[in-house]
Structure formats: structure tokens, C-alpha cells
Amino acid sequence: MIRALVAVTALALLSACTPAPAPSTAPRTELVVFAASSLSDTYTSLGKTFEGSHPGVTVKFSFDGSSTLVDQLKQGAPADVFAAADRPNMTKATTANLMSGTPSLFATNTLTIIVPKGNPAGITGLDSSVDGKKLVICADGVPCGSATTKLAKLLGVTLKPVSQETKVTDVRAKVESGQADAGVVYVTDAKASGSKVDTIAIKNADQVKNEYLLGVVATSKNSRLASQFVALVTGSDGQRTLSGAGFTLP
């Protein structure tokens, strides 16, 4: 009984610590990419492209908020590539000596308004038409929120949102479900929401750009593969995929 219990505990500990053995005999290399949530669609498809041109390589992604990913890298999370959704978060990573070399700018994103299909609240832009309406934006501490604040300042409007979300996807969800009358999101989010929402352009939106940067993580054991992934993203294939999703190219 005791022995069985010890064996089970040991097994549980072991299986939690060691990776499962690969099914095939050929050694597979794993490339771990930490990328901002807003890149999940484009990077997943670029990962497939990369695996296609690099037999024996598996690309694994961890998509999360840029600041969460920086925190995880600081704690020693094993990653080969890091892609941030804004410059301040990439700067946090470079000043902590987490990156090797200078990260490269590979895309920018601008803001737009989305409204429920048919625009029931009659929103015309980031102007007086949102006054008294249920407007949802990102909170000031997160990249899309900082961009929203900057743009509102530029336009000289004071926003009175009913909710300030931590994730841009939560803004999307609230507009898609019709809870909110309008939401300020990235152009790429508006595109991803597709026919569930109508998009209303914001005047001078191109003046506030969110910059996406990526680079090789300093502790990467596959730094050559990692640079090749960076090259794919910044190369013509990557740029085509990104612009197809609504990103602006640098």
C-alpha cells in the first residue's frame, strides 16, 4: 500500500517534470515563440509555413498580453522568440537584457471603432456621437488603452467609457454581444470580428501607431532557427500575411 502510494506520487512528479517521449525516433527541434495575443491568427499560420520549410521543427506558441510575457521571460521562461505588441514592453525586455541584438519592427496597428451590426446607437466617429452611449475602451495601463488615450487627446475629445477592459478581445466581445454601443479596438480586431460588427473609421487614427517588434531571446538554445523565424516574419511571406490581417507594414 505504502509502496504503491510512493510509486504513484513519484510517477506523478516525474511526468510533470519530464517531457513526454517523442513518438518518432528522429529528434524533433522545438521552437518556442512568445507573442502578443493580437498576433495569434497571423503567427499560427506563419508557424505552419515555418514548419513546412523546416522539416523536424515544431513551432510552439504562447499567446498572451505583452507585459505578461515579459514577466514570464524575466522569471526564466524558456522561449526562443519574443514578439511584443508595443515598444514600451519590448524596451522592458531589452533593458532587462532578455533579448539578443536589436529587435526589429515588423508591423504597426492603428485604432478604429466597432459597433454592433447596423450601428443602432448611430455612432459617427470618436466625436460627440459617443457621448452618453455605452462606449467600451481598453484600460490606460495596457497598450491599446494608452493608444486610445493618446488618440482622444489628439482629437481633443474627452471619452466617458462605461467600461475599461484589460484585453482588447474583451472590448470586441462586448460589442459583438451588443452589450456595448461602440468599442475602440485595433484595425486587426475589427477585421477578425468580421460581419458581426460594423467598422467606423476614426479621424487621424494613423497618427497613433502601435509598433510591433520581435527578436531572438538571449537565452535561446536555437538562436539560428529563431533568427530564421524572425526573417520569415519580416520577409515578404510574413509581411503579406500580416497586411492581409489588417496590420500596416512599417
Place this chain on the structure above:
Amino acid sequence: MIRPALPRWLAVPAGLAAVFLVVPLIAMFGRVDWLHLPSLLASPAAVDALWLSLRTCLASTVLCLVLGLPLALVLARARGRWATAGRVLASLPMVLPPVVAGLALLVALGRRAWLGRHLSAFGIDLAFTTAAVVVAQTFVAMPYLVVSVEGALRSAQEHYEVAAATLGASPTTVLRRVTLPLAAPAIASGTALAFARALGEFGATLTFAGSLQGTTQTLPLEIYLARESDTNTAIALSVVLLIIAAGLIAVTSVFSRVKGTTS
């Protein structure tokens, strides 16, 4: 009669479990920036979040008591298949992932939902209001009260109630003078549990009510947001939440000990 001792080897896994549960909490206390703690906690966003949390949790706990207690009484008496189904349904929100609870509320009470549309016809619009926070908290917390009170009532002996009724007491008098006083420890601990659950509510609030300072941004939501930009504030607020929760659990265990000695 002396109970036989537990096998000695049990101490090893039990010790491991204790270490596993306690280490992260101690680590958090170690990371607190004690020097700046007062100023971190005095920020307007933190103060607003703390007051909002306490206000909404009080409101939802009262709702849990007013509505959950009668439900527990009815379920404890009910017999048969429907009663079993009722018990399962009443405890379901307890095991739902909070974000699912939030989605369920959205589908039922959202502006586009059938019930939500009828409510807005009466001029009630829950979307992005403090009331929506209370609704979300009550939905996830009430089962804790119902389950703990119902369990206590079912295992309670009925002869006091029978005696009171034989002596001519009306059903309301029996309830007020016999049933409820006997269940008081369970009601108190169930209330504390419901309050604690409401205090920790995050997913359903975020999904259903949104997040705005002073209106819907409760303590857990503020912690989640602060984590994005300022880990020190997030940890300071987490410690406050931890201390309140620990106090509530202490109250709960005191009451359950009282119950243990009387029954």
C-alpha cells in the same frame, strides 16, 4: 474510547500538501513592498476598488441570505426526483468556471437577451452598472449558502420541530423559534463562505459587468489590471484580499466548531 492513531507515514504527504498550499502565499508576503504599502493602497483606484468590493459583496450576501435561505429550507424538505434535480441545479454555479457563469448571465440578462430586453422595457438596464456586479456575485455565491445550510438542515433531527408543532406552534413560529436557531451555525458559516466567494468573484464580473473604476471595477479586477503595469500595487492589493479572506475563513471555522460541540 480512544481512537486508534493514524499511520505515521501519513505525515509525509500531509506535510507536502501543507507546504504546497502555504508556500505561494508566504512568497507573496515576501514580495510586498512594505515601505510603500500605505501609498500603494491609498491610490484612488485601489481605494475605489476596495470600497466597491465591500459594498457589492455586502449587497450580494444579503441577497444570498434573503433568497438562498428559503431555497435551502424548501430543498431540505423536498423529496423525490425533482428535489434531487433542484439540488443539482442550485449547486451548479459553484462548479462552473466563472467565465461560463458570466456568459450564462449575458445570454439571459444581456441587452440583446430575451429577459434583458423585457427588463429594459421597464427601464432597467443592467449593462455596465454596479447592479450587474451584484447580480454576478450573487449568482456564483448563493450556491455556497444554499448547499451548506441545506446539508445542515437535512442532517438535523426533527423531533424539536415536531414537539413545537404538537404544542400548537404555527409553521412560521416553528421556523422562527426552532428550525432557524438550530441551523444558525450553518447559516453563519454559509454566509461567510458566500461573502468570501463574492469577494473573489472575477470572471463573471469581467464578462457580464465590465470594468470601470468606482462602478464595476472590484478588487480582483483592479488587481488584474494593476498587474499589467505595476506589479507592486497588484501584490499589495492581493495581500489585502488575502487578509480579508483569511478573516472570513477564521469566522467560518469558529462557527463550525460551535456547531460541532452542540450537535
